[in-house]
Amino acid sequence: MKGLALKISPAAETQKIITVAVAGNPNAGKSTLINAIAGTRLQVGNWPGVTVEKKEAVFDFGGRKIKLVDLPGTYSLSPYTEEERIARDYLIHENPDLIINVIDATNLERNLYLTMQLLELGIPVVAALNIYDEAENKGYRINTQAIEKFLGARVVPTVATKKRGLEELLAAVVAVGDNPQAHQPRALHYGEDIEAAAQEVEQEIKKLPALADRYPSRWLALKLMEGDRQVLQELHLGGNEAFSGKAVRHLRQAHGEDVEALMADARYGQAAGLTQEILKKTEKQRIEITERIDRVVLNRFFGIPIFLAAMWLVFKLTFDVSSPFADWMDKSINGPFKRWAEALLTLISAPDWLVSLATDGVIAGVGFVIVFIPVIFAMMFFITLLEASGYMARAAFVMDRAMHAMGLHGKSFIPLLLGFGCNVPAIYATRTLENPRDKALTALLVPLMSCGARLPVYVVFVGVFFAAYSGTVIWSLYVLGLVLAVLMGILFKKTIFRGEYPMFIMELPPYRLPGMRSLLIHTWEKGKHFLIKAGTYIFAVSVLTWFLLNLPWGVENKRDSYLGQAGAVVAPALQPLGFGNWEAAASLITGVIAKEIVVGTMGEIYTPKAKEERKEDGPTLGQDLKEMGFSFLAAGKEAFLNVFASFGSAKFSTEEKEKTRPLKMMIQNKFTPLSAYAFMAFVLLYMPCMVVAVAFRHEFGSWKWFGVALAYGTALAWLVSFTIFQGGKFLGLGG
């Protein structure tokens, strides 16, 4: 195995494309391998009808055109998760020319179990014995020729993280793709009784072209015999009697009732036999590094503190590293960029409404999308790092007991934690949960985590009414969200998700140092995806909001704008909560864009300022660009320093800003301490912001779960605020 540089030429003349499905167990290094081969040529999309990512790449190699299709990691062709179902469906119904089976060379037996199932499909297989260096370091000697002979498939050792063996792998793909007939996989012999039954069932299948054309016949015969749920469901069969009745009865007589277990034994038997034959372990009696780390990380006493410290670090790094860049983008777009667009439009004497639409609608909308980029990128980076390193599984292991109590999975902790920074990356982070039920339930609870955008609202109100105990009052709102999350989790578990008990059968993969290149490619793909998919929606909603705020055009009093009118309509519903005025209602409506805007809108409504005259001499374009450059560097420096400052304490400033003083005076007149607290609770709980809505739509592929979140959030907000206000009044806390 040599460390050859990959020479992939760009696409050339038309020719037959070799379609290659890349399949393998989770944690076998499949993504790293694909990234190493195809890199930025990977096209990321979605599998039809679902939100699981589909990665494909077309490129030329050795004069052939190769199309790689990355399948989600899978342990078995009898699917359990949605991702596994996708992998299985593709292999069975899309007829790839061949399969690259990525095998973790340090964990042969279980990986080969999938290989056995792939061979049943009758599609030529090329096996990549990945992570080969680690296997060698463990003292494993693997006889690859013996595997080739046994499987009837090409076997190539690879080290994807170091790009070793990839050239040979692709050469094998071309050789097999050119002459598939010569590389048909060996039909493995599962023992006389099984084979006899399988042949019988296969004959039955071949009589029905509708079946024989749709499925590989031997594979279908075996699946029917074991009563595979997915197959029975697809064929609308209640049981496997119709096709395999006699054959299965015979098997049962000979081997007992459980044909499913018999088949699993047969496949694992082959995998175990092969492993024994090809693998020589030179006994190195040493405690493996994974074991050493786990002794500390999963320790009875240190496990949870270490987990909490790791999570705190991830949280701080995600938000502290990204926020200076987000601020920079925000300032650049809303500062120089807007100013110059405005100047340009004025120059061509565009009407006022157009200038406003372009700057406050369009550019601000673009700005909204862009400020999320740093945090999304940072979150994707750290989540990928946690997953690729192997710690994510440990985190789930440590937290599962606590999370399970409220119907969640151990992995739910991370999205919920990220929710305290921003709910948007938190919704995206639910993708780490494989089971759709766990994922949906976690996402539903994310909006209860009080995000950073709600803090400015609290700060203003707390500054007015509770200055003496600002910390405690703000803290109480965070706790309120958490307590409600626990209650709602239990409620959802017993209602919407009643009767579903997802399992927690999870591999704890060895710790591995993830390849930086692969990490960055992964992060980039996710970020790009967000930009395109979510960006479009967010942009549209921002422009729509501009219309609401500014129409009918030329309204003097905000009360008369569509927004003000809407506020007046909603206000009576808020009366029992203690803030039934149109100003508060209108502010809450705009808070749907982003919750911190609540304060901004109040500022605009309560303290209308005279339309300021445009300054005569603003900075020149050159000055602006220079300033943007400098501030970008400053943002980089701040991000860097924040990494270290993360070890210090969080700053929590409720300092009085000069410009918010008039607003605070107005708030003091309009609210009482009690109604202010009810208002803050309402801001915490009522509908999640529109970017969260878009994230829900993007991540789940439909509006369904957002609809649920919206409905229960609004109901909960009203009930809780009502209880606080009316209960407070009853207790004589003043109304």
Added chain:
Amino acid sequence: MNLAKLRPGETGKITKIGAVGPLKRRLMDMGVLVGEEVRVEKVAPLGDPIEITVKNYKLSLRKSEAEGIAVEVRP
């Protein structure tokens, strides 16, 4: 005796898998088969789930899932 009752460090041979449906299927796909030797490695800090070694790799499962797996304790 079932797998959930083994203490860390103890090894057992699986004699029966009592689970049904998808849970049983998944356990078998992960190599948890009758006749297989499993060793309990750790119990999570909060007492659940547990970590076992099976087929030379590490697997975690909840105690409720391990209860259905009957084992014969090995010395």
